[in-house]
Amino acid sequence: MSAAQGVSAGGGWGAYVAARDAAVRELRGRVLEIGAGYGANFAQLRADVQWWGLEPSPRRRGALEAAARRHGHDTPPLAAPAEDIPIADASVDAVLGTTVLCSVRDQARVLDEVARVLVPGGRVVLADHVAARPGTGSYRLQRMVRPWSRLLDHGCDPLRDTERAVGASPLLVDSVERFEIPVIARLRVPFVVIRAYSR
Ligand SMILES: C[S@@+](CC[C@H](N)C(=O)[O-])C[C@H]1O[C@@H](n2cnc3c(N)ncnc32)[C@H](O)[C@@H]1O
Structure with a gap:
């Protein structure tokens, strides 16, 4: 994360959602949105963006395509994983991924692909839950639920260190905002909003 220009911290779900x-x-x-799901970000995207979605799940892709049309985006979502983005080098101005880097098979490969498809200086926004500090009760809870979330929640891995993965990728980290979301008693799940850009 040596290239980070700003790191800030905040608290709570509301603060995380507002920052994201x-x-x-x-x-x-x-704008290429990876793992766009059912299209939860359409309400926030500027009306004048040219949206391009990528969603490997066929069931979600159908609903996503319908939601995209309702928001004026006619390009059908790409049926591919973010590890193999089927578009040309330097063809988008921005990449967006919300709660996706927790689920992909190979974070490093996805981040290489994101860097490849961006124009130089292109923007990246990633928002996700990440691993708590090892040794904490929150980390132990995440480790306990991990086998179940991997199995039942589309491969979701609660122990990902996405901030470090982006720092180790070809992207340059611009800022990281961190949030601690209470779950049970004093246990907290950390979330991050990462802004980065391509070289
Ligand atoms: C928790 S959902 C988030 C959906 C949406 N981004 C949102 O914020 O509501 C995770 C999404 O990532 C997708 N996904 C899983 N593995 C993926 C991969 N390798 N490449 C791209 N998307 C993937 C899933 O199909 C799912 O739609």
Whole structure:
């Protein structure tokens, strides 16, 4: 994370959602959304972006395509995993991924692909839950639920260190905002909103 220019911390679900949505609203031009799910970010994306979605789940992709059309985006979502983005080098201005890096098979490969498809200086917004500090009760809870979430929640891995993965990727980290979301008693799940850009 040596390239980070700003790191800030906040608290609570509301603060996380507000920070994530603010970062989504900053994106301009041709925006590729990876793991777009059912299209939860359409309400936040600027109306003038040229949206391109990628969603490997056939069931979600159908609903996503319908939601995209309702928001004026006619390009059908790409049926592919973010490890193999089927578009040309340097073809988008921004990449967005919310609660996706927790689920992908190979974070490093996805981040290489994100860097490849971005124009130089292209923007990246990633928002996700990440691993708590090892040794804490929150980390132990995440380790306990991990086999179940991997199995039942689309491969979701609660122990990902996404901030470190982005720092180790070809992308340059611009800022990281961290949030601690209470779950049970004093246990907290950390969430991050990461802004980065391509070289
Ligand atoms: C927790 S959902 C988040 C959906 C949406 N981004 C949101 O914020 O509501 C995770 C999404 O990532 C997708 N996904 C899982 N593995 C993926 C991969 N390797 N590449 C791209 N998307 C993937 C899932 O199909 C699912 O739609």
